[in-house]
Amino acid sequence: MAEHNGIRTKVAAGVITGIILAVLSYFSQALWPHIRRSLVWFCDAVWSWLSSGHSIYGWLLVIFILCTAICGFVLVAALFFRVSPNNWRSYRRDIFFGIVWRWEYHGERIGNPLPYCIHCDTELIPNEDCNPDRSGIQRLTRYICDHCHVTVQELDESFRQTQDKVVRQIDRKLRSDEWKKTLSDATDNG
Numbered sequence: 001m002a003e004h005n006g007i008r009t010k011v012a013a014g015v016i017t018g019i020i021l022a023v024l025s026y027f028s029q030a031l032w033p034h035i036r037r038s039l040v041w042f043c044d045a046v047w048s049w050l051s052s053g054h055s056i057y058g059w060l061l062v063i064f065i066l067c068t069a070i071c072g073f074v075l076v077a078a079l080f081f082r083v084s085p086n087n088w089r090s091y092r093r094d095i096f097f098g099i100v101w102r103w104e105y106h107g108e109r110i111g112n113p114l115p116y117c118i119h120c121d122t123e124l125i126p127n128e129d130c131n132p133d134r135s136g137i138q139r140l141t142r143y144i145c146d147h148c149h150v151t152v153q154e155l156d157e158s159f160r161q162t163q164d165k166v167v168r169q170i171d172r173k174l175r176s177d178e179w180k181k182t183l184s185d186a187t188d189n190g
């Protein structure tokens, strides 16, 4: 019984498809000359507009050319810097000494990296202090997150010294191509 139902459904589907195809073919044959005439008319109109001369102010033409050049340049730059994952300038975040660091590039130079909380990604407050001991005065920097209300890290040096160390690490990873792995790991982890 189920087999008969299946055959009947298949026959019905075949008949309906045939009817739809016949109707479509009839209308396409009837409509095609109109569609073709419209297309030819449209192409003619576009071509005659393009090929005829237009009086336009020189300054307006200069603005059009400048806008086109700027748009083209922006598009190419966006494609080059954002789409290409192999661009070293995309490497602008890494973790060093238990802290997330972010930085910009000024030309070829690495800008001053800034510290961020490894837990909540808030920018950290580097609080410098002096820690006097028997060997003299030891500098100490506490990295405080005012969102987590914790000291994320304590390093026995000034903030400037740590920034310089981070810049040297970034420079090392850029030269050794290690940045590619860091970037692809970060992309994989979202």
Ligand SMILES: [Zn+2]
Residues within 6 Å of the ligand: 117, 118, 119, 120, 121, 122, 145, 146, 147, 148, 149
């Ligand atoms: Zn935090």
